[in-house]
Amino acid sequence: MLLTLSALAIAVAAAAPSTTSALLVATKDVDSLKDALLLDVRPADAYTAAHVPGALNLDVSALSETRDNVAGLLKPLDQVRKALGDAGVDVNKRIVVYSAMDKASDISSAARMFWILEYIGYEKVAVLDGGFTKWQAESRKTEAGASTAKPVVVPALKIREDRLATMDNIGLAIKGKSATIVDARGAEYFKGEKNADVVKKAGHLPGAVNMPVETCVSDTSALKSWDELKQIAASSKVGGDAPVITYCNTGRSASAAYLVLRLLGYENVAMYDGSMAEWTNDDSRPVETNK
Numbered sequence: 700m701l702l703t704l705s706a707l708a709i710a711v712a713a714a715a716p717s718t719t720s721a722l723l724v725a726t727k728d729v730d731s732l733k734d735a736l737l738l739d740v741r742p743a744d745a746y747t748a749a750h751v752p753g754a755l756n757l758d759v760s761a762l763s764e765t766r767d768n769v770a771g772l773l774k775p776l777d778q779v780r781k782a783l784g785d786a787g788v789d790v791n792k793r794i795v796v797y798s799a800m801d802k803a804s805d806i807s808s809a810a811r812m813f814w815i816l817e818y819i820g821y822e823k824v825a826v827l828d829g830g831f832t833k834w835q836a837e838s839r840k841t842e843a844g845a846s847t848a849k850p851v852v853v854p855a856l857k858i859r860e861d862r863l864a865t866m867d868n869i870g871l872a873i874k875g876k877s878a879t880i881v882d883a884r885g886a887e888y889f890k891g892e893k894n895a896d897v898v899k900k901a902g903h904l905p906g907a908v909n910m911p912v913e914t915c916v917s918d919t920s921a922l923k924s925w926d927e928l929k930q931i932a933a934s935s936k937v938g939g940d941a942p943v944i945t946y947c948n949t950g951r952s953a954s955a956a957y958l959v960l961r962l963l964g965y966e967n968v969a970m971y972d973g974s975m976a977e978w979t980n981d982d983s984r985p986v987e988t989n990k
Contacts, residue, residue: 720962722813723922724795724825726834736792737827740812741799749841751797751827751834756846757786759798759812763950769977770897771949776819780853787848788816790856793823800830803916807951810958814970817961818863820856826958829921836920862957864944864969866977873905873985878942878969880907881935883956888948891988895948899979902986904946910935912955928959946971946978 724732729751737754739746746756762779766772773779788794794816798808809826816824827834835841872878882903887893889909891902903909915931917923923931937943943965945956950972957970978984 722825722958722962723828725828726837726839729795729827732793732795734793735795736787736789738786738788738794738796738812739798739831740796740808741831743845745799747843747845749831749835749843751831752840752842754797755787755848757782757788757812759808759815762812762815767980769973769980771951771972771974771976773815773818773950773972776855776858779815779819780855783816784853785850786846787851788853789851790821790853793825794821795825795827797827797830797834800832800916800920803913803920804952805830806912806916806922806958807955810955811951814862814954814957818859818970820858829919832920861967862969864946864971866971866973868944868969869904869946869971869978872944876906878944879937880904881937881943881945881956881960882907882909883912883945883947883952884909885911885913889989891986895975898948898975900975900982900986902988904975904978905985905987907946907987908936910937910956910959912952912959915955915959922959922962925963929963932960932963943968944971945969946974948974949976950974 737751739750739754739756740759742758743756762774762782763771764774796809796812798805809830813824813826872880882889886909889903894901910931915923915928943960945953947953950970953970953974957968960968979986
């Protein structure tokens with residue numbers, strides 16, 4: 700369903716965000732978690748080789764598809780709920796998502812699942828900071844083998860329509876400047892110097908600002924500190940006085956930007972799932988470059 704203009708116009712909460720967050724879990728705190736379920740979003744073969752003890756597995760890429768010639772769109776919600784249920788992702792648990800994090804860009808895998816779960820109505824979702832790479836670097840216990848999850852029923856929860864931005868919302872934001880549009884890709888994509896195969900025109904959405912999400916990850920695979928993330932957002936001109944829409948090529952890096960802004964306390968942030976793959980599917984839609 701479309702995110703309404705009125706929903707986009709709701710102001711970001713006035714209270715300053717906390718320097719700690721229930722949305723991010725440190726590796727050292729996993730053993731003390733209560734009523735939590737760890738969800739490994741890597742491909743099944745990587746999970747089978749080694750994973751955090753007790754974690755379940757659902758490859759996040761299995762929840763997306765190419766539709767109407769647009770790559771990377773979230774599958775219909777009934778299919779998403781079935782996949783989550785088959786993987787044992789109990790809505791009553793606190794879900795802690797993790798990805799490989801063997802490179803900075805992999806934050807997008809965990810963040811994509813984080814966004815999906817928030818969007819479809821899961822109320823307790825977090826990300827394991829540093830992912831499996833940090834877990835292994837700290838010599839923590841692992842186990843091998845395929846997932847033995849018991850399937851559960853995922854009900855039709857209340858969809859958070861305010862978490863999903865559509866092409867119509869982007870058009871309204873460009874025309875009325877009702878939201879800050881955040882491009883989460885690297886500068887070379889933003890400037891139009893480089894282009895993804897699934898995007899038909901190089902450049903960025905008109906009026907967008909650039910906040911490359913890979914700059915948000917430290918050399919230990921964990922996210923940078925709250926103060927550093929706050930500075931990155933500020934230097935990218937992502938203010939706290941307007942709604943925010945994140946985008947990238949196919950909704951992956953955009954999910955990571957969504958996660959970072961949620962961690963910083965932005966409540967009124969949405970992710971444009973179609974991103975540049977959808978926007979440039981029609982040559983009449985405007986694109987800017989900064990070559």
